[in-house]
Amino acid sequence: MISSTYISRTFWVIFVQSSVLLLLLLLLLLLLLLPPPPPPPTTTTTTTTTTTTTTTTTTTTTTTTTTTTTTTTTTTTTTTTTTTTTTTTLTTTTTTTTTTTTTTTTTTTTTTTTTTTTTTTTTTTTTTTTTTTTTTTTTTTTTTTNYYYYDYYYYYYSYSSSSSSYYYYYYLYYYFYYYYYYYYYYYYYYYYYYYYYYYYYYYYYYYYYFYYYYYYYYYYYYYYYYYYYYYYYYYYYYYYYYYYYYYYYYYYYYYYYYYYYYYYYYYYYYYYYYYYYYYYYYYYYYYYYYYYYYYYYYFYYNNNYYYYY
Structure with a gap:
């Protein structure tokens, strides 16, 4: 047999659960009826650089x-x-x-x-x-x-909205939301500004520090560059002097070389020319010799022929 205590306890459990569920449903309905919270303010920033x-x-x-x-x-x-x-x-x-x-x-x-x-x-x-x-x-x-x-x-x-309480609640909610957003935005802006200011000084100090060392090393490099330029100038001067001397020597050498070549070819050309002239003269002499011999033989033959005749 079911005891009354069990029934009573079960009833109260069901009652409490139902009440909690009902309250949750009412709260959900209320939330559905309430308007959504306003979005944050819209800020548009336009930057033009020319x-x-x-x-x-x-x-x-x-x-x-x-x-x-x-x-x-x-x-x-x-x-x-x-x-x-x-x-x-x-x-x-x-x-x-x-x-x-x-x-x-x-x-x-x-x-x-x-x-x-x-x-x-x-x-x-x-x-x-x-x-x-x-x-x-x-x-x-x-x-x-x-x-x-x-x-x-x-x-x-x-x-x-038709209910004044609803209107009041919405107004209150909007008011607190607006001030909360405003203080949050202000705090964020202040923190961002402070953070930006701090990093600005940090980067400025860092930039100044590197700029100083960069300038120092640049000046040092410029000094070495000047020194290098000075040595380069003297090296170029001696190089130019050496090049001029070498060019003069080279020119002198080629002059003798061409002179020797010219003399060599001239000598051989003269030798072959003399040889050719001698050969031509000999050939010419030989040709005329045969020519006269032939003529002499021809007349001799005719003379004998007429004589014979």
Whole structure:
């Protein structure tokens, strides 16, 4: 048999469970009827950056004019010597007279030399290069917060609600939510600003520190670069001097080489030319020898023929 205690205890368990379930359902219904919380304020930030760079360059112009004129004139006049001799002999029975006349003309030579020299003229015009760079940067930042949406949202739900308690509850909820969001936003902004400020100084210090060391090493590098340039300049000077000496020696060597080559070929060319000339002369002589021999033989043959005939 079921005891009353068990029944009573079961009843209370069912009652409590049902009550809790009912309250949960009512709360869920209330939450469904309540409007959703307003979204956070919308903030729009627009940043426009315009950069304009203008560069002007002037080119260097160099003009060089050189004029050299030399004129030489030589005039020579020569007069030739003329000599005339006349001899007259007169003979009579008693006396013989001889008369001799001699005329002499002296040679005269006149030389005139005229030299005209024009000096070299050099004109140089140089224009220096000028470069101008202008950079203009314009930054525009616009921040817009949309509050109209919240006003419309609030008006719509206040107008559509029929219960004053509901309206009051919604207003209270919106009020606390707004202030909570406002303080949260303010705190976040303040924290972000402080964090940004702290990192700004940190990076500024870091940048300044590296910039200082970079400048120091750059200056040190520039000093070594200057030193290197100085040695490079002397090395280039000695290299140029050595190159000039080597070029002179090379030119001298090739001069002797070509001279020797030319002499060698000239000698062989002359030798072959002489040999060819001798051979040609011999051949020509031989040819004429046969030619005359043939002619002689021909006449001899004809002569004998006629003689025989």
